[in-house]
Amino acid sequence: DSGVTQTPKHLITATGQRVTLRCSPRSGDLSVYWYQQSLDQGLQFLIQYYNGEERAKGNILERFSAQQFPDLHSELNLSSLELGDSALYFCASSDTFSGNTIYFGEGSWLTVV
């Protein structure tokens, strides 16, 4: 158990809909990262937040957005969903100490039908 909690574990929704994925980082971790893993793309970095502020952006679509709240939990919002958005979405967190090792949650499996 990495200590990173993601909900929901599985989600099935229709094209055009909007979903929110939630992540609770390990206690005390200030950084949150979001990754997407689809069958043909491998693990792709989407976005990083540090203590509420966006710090780095990767291959995140404009239809996707994220935020980190004062209690440090984070949400990834996916809108106007397309079939190709079906993927595993991982959240990860790291602290400022201990070498900034990054720990991953178990993921949210999104299926768009």
Add this chain to the structure above:
Amino acid sequence: DAKTTQPTSMDCAEGRAANLPCNHSTISGNEYVYWYRQIHSQGPQYIIHGLKNNETNEMASLIITEDRKSSTLILPHATLRDTAVYYCIVRTPGANSKLTFGKGITLSVRP
């Protein structure tokens, strides 16, 4: 971050040591070598990391060559549960530092 090169796949017998190689010839002085693994569709699991000295923990050992251009992850007694994709990643630790995953190496442990 420097790029890494790993073989596509390898296998080993259960109970034997698994030695997973990684090349990172363009690594810079402040970059660490990290190893993660992903067991089928689970979240990537941190294994170990190091800068230039060899490192060992309860999961594995990491051997980094003196010139730091390559490293080897050693699982001393592989079990069937070690079957996974193993990722070697070079990264500079820091608050703004992400992990960039390549394709990794698929390790298959056979009975």
